[in-house]
Amino acid sequence: MTLHDPQQQLDATDRRNAAAVRVRGLRKQFGGQVAVDGIDLDVPSGRFVGLVGPNGAGKTTTLSMITGLLRPDSGTVEVAGRDVWRDPVDVKSRIGVLPEGLRLFERLSGRELLGHLGALRGFPRQEAERRTSQLLDTLDLVGAQHKLIVDYSTGMRKKIGLAAALLHNPEVLFLDEPFEGVDPVSAETIRGVLERYTGSGATVVFSSHVMELVESLCEWVAVMAVGSIRAHGPIGEVRGSAGSLHEAFLHLVGANGRGTPGDGLDWLGGGSRSGGAE
Amino acid sequence: MRAAAPSVTWTFTRLKLSLLRNGLRQSSGRTAAFVISIVLVLLLGAGQLLGLILLRGSEHAAAGVVPLAALMALGWAVMPVFFPSGDETLDPTRLVMLPLRARRLMPALLIASLVGIGPLFTVLVALGAVLALAHGAAGVVAAVIALPLLVLVCLALARAVAAVNVRLLTSRRGRDLALLSGLVIAVGVQLLNLGVQRLSDAGGLSALEPVADVLAWVPPASAVAAVQSAGEGAYGPALAQVALSAAALAVLLWWWFRSLDRLMTSPDASTVQAVTAREKSRGRTGRKGLTGLLPHSRTGAVMLRTLRYAWRDPKTKVGWASSLGVGILLPAVFAAQGNGSVYNACWVAGLLGIQMYNQFGQDYSGFWLVASTISSARDAYVETRARMLAIALIAVPYVTAVVVAYSLLLGEWQAIPEVLGLALGLLGVLMATGVYTSYRFPYSIPQDSGYKNVAPGQGSLAYLSIFGGMAIGALLCAPLVALTIWLHLSGGHAWLWALLPVGLLYGFSAPALALRGAAPRVAARLPEILTAVSRG
Secondary structure, rough: OOOOOOOOOOHHHHHHHHEEEEEEEEEEEEOEEEEEEEEEEEOOOOOOOEEEEEOOOOOOHHHHHHOOOOOOOOEEEEEEOOOOOOHHHHHHEEEEEEEEOOOOOOOOOOOHHHHHHHHHHOOOOOHHHHHHHHHHHHHHOOOHHOOHHHOOOOOHHHHHHHHHOOOOOOEEEEOOOOOOOOOOOEEEEEHHHHHHHHHHOOEEEEEEEOOOHHHHHOEEEEEEOOOEEEEEEEEEHHHHHOOHHHHHHHHHHOOOOHOOOOOOOOOOOHHOOOOOOO | OOOOOOOOHHHHHHHHHOOOOOOOHHOOOOHHHHHHHHHHHHHHHHHHHHHHHEEEEEEEEHHHHHHHHHHHHHHHHHHHHHHHHHHHOHHHHHHHOOOOOHHHHHHHHHHHHHOHHHHHHHHHHHHHHHHHHHHHHHHHHHHHHHHHHHHHHHHHHHHHHHHHHHHHHHHHHHHHHOOOOHHHHHHHHHHHHHHHHHHHHHHHHHHHHHHHHHHHHHHHOHHHHHHHOOOOOOOOOOOOHHHHHHHHHHHHHHHHHHHHHHHOOOOOOOOOOOOOHHHHHOOOOOOOOOHHHHOOOOOHHHHHHHOOOOHHHHHHHHHHHHHHHHHHHHHHHHHHOOOOOOOHHHHHHHHHHHHHHHOEEEEHHHHHHHOOOOOOHHHHHHHHHHHHHHHHHHHHHHHHHHHHHHHHOOOOHHHHHHHHHHHHHHHHHHHHHHHHHHHOOOOOOOOOOOOOOOOOOOHHHHHHHHHHHHHHHHHHHHHHHHHHHHHOOOOHHHHHHHHHHHHHHHHHHHHHHHHHHHHHHHHHHHHHHHHOOOOO
């Protein structure tokens, strides 16, 4: 770990060599079902990192455990060199989180929420207001800043969630499905902000199952399926000989072995339409 | 539409019946509730029918019946706003995609409206109303006209209100309003109760006569009044009163038709309401008001949010409104019944103290924002303390005011220090136990359902949290109560004032100790609390 001193100015290459997130033997079981089955992962810092996998692969559970929102059954997580579960004081100010499926303070307006979080993070009023205004402006939320979040659309929710996650300028940002249900215009806005952010040397880890998006954004990916990591590394390595990440992904999660989708539906479509007569 | 097109009235009536039947199929509990309410309504309907018939011949019959008809119409007017789920066919946007014109839809919907428990009760009340007043042939003729007129105006009123307010009903604000329905019922029942008491004090129905005289010219109560007028031989006024109600029905139908027609022919605008006038004012207050008074720190921010939620979040608002309302009503009711003990003022402290219970559950899954900003026991301490301070900011002055006012009302001003000490001691102890149960037994309060206040599977946890906490609270208060009793029994009346400082000390130190003890555990249990409160 090279990031022991937060004040130390590291240049981009130094930061790239360190692991932003270090996961060892992480495991979580809900009742009889193993959601995350002992994963090990080193996420390089200063990169745009994608965590991909089909629904139910354990992405959300993994991200929740990494960000300190869900206690793992066993295993360790280090973010920026600090143990998330043993040393939360230092970690929580260094990470930003946009969870999936959890609410915000819905009865505050967008501006009020950011102001509230600014106070919780201990910023002076002026600074909190300055950052709030800039974030609202950049994320194109100025028009809705006085509207209650409960009335926001999905895209606006994701954007205000991103603003909340960025407010304290974290070193590592964890985003669970940040583009899910987001229109192309908002997606482009989010994308622009994130690219600028990683450009300054910060790390973004985000989960998604839209492969094209991951391929165009990420330099590094980890593929998850049924609670374990199937492959990880620079995107070129993971893609390997496959034509696209999409194909490589289907192969990795074992979706190719099932034959052509729809083989069982021999009645579906043109030929057999007239009353079942062959 | 072809002229030969079959009537849709029967279709809609069947739809209504199917909705009713399928609703019952969902659960046996719902069936039981339905059977119980239909039996109750039949009993109540028969009872009032009998009562109104007994009223027949009384010279004050009209004074009772006419306001009753007006009250019923009022009930139908507010029903769509507060109980939109009462009738699934009320929301006209569900029907606008059907290839039907408003003119064909309206009679069908109006007839379908007659199916249900509410309409049954309405018909029974209307029947009783006209029976109570119909005298002579002219009276009977007027009654035959007035009965359907009254029922139709009620039904059309509900439909028209629903159609006009459809934007509101399908919006978030409409759902918020629906959450307040329980409060509307509670307040309505109390007002009715108070009214009945006033009537029995004031010498019966005759007290209502001035009201009835006015309402006799307000539709649809005027239709009922027409029966009375016709029976008395005042054919002119009777005709005018019937005409007034008929005109009201026509206006309502036209109003309903217009809004239905507009809904069916204009594009859906439910997602276009980007900025409404009300929202512009919010947040612009800047540093004025509360925002300026509270410090810009975790304490100030959390207090501000707690207070904002007490006003903006319908569930929290209902909780606060009931605590504040019942707290002041309960001692008043006791006093009215003649059990006027000054100690009854302590109820308000008890009711406000339990506002501290399940603090984190009130955040629902939004608690992750709190969890992700608490990194030390100190943060947890400040967070919990701020929530308590916000409650105390309202509760302490309110409890003080209620105690002082109530003691003065009973003429026992010398008891103020003693009762105030007890009340504030109780408030503090309950808030202290609230801190404990908040982190030890957190449970989720689902936000999407208006009537569910506990997530499935967490019911016992909620009971444990509330009743266990209250039992411990009572136990912790025992020394304070014992001291009071001892001072009274041992003749130490001269020292009763000392209960104020003792109670204050008690009410201050209990939460302070609870916060110190709880903070490290809150900080350590954040993920567990988040999991518990995000359920459902």
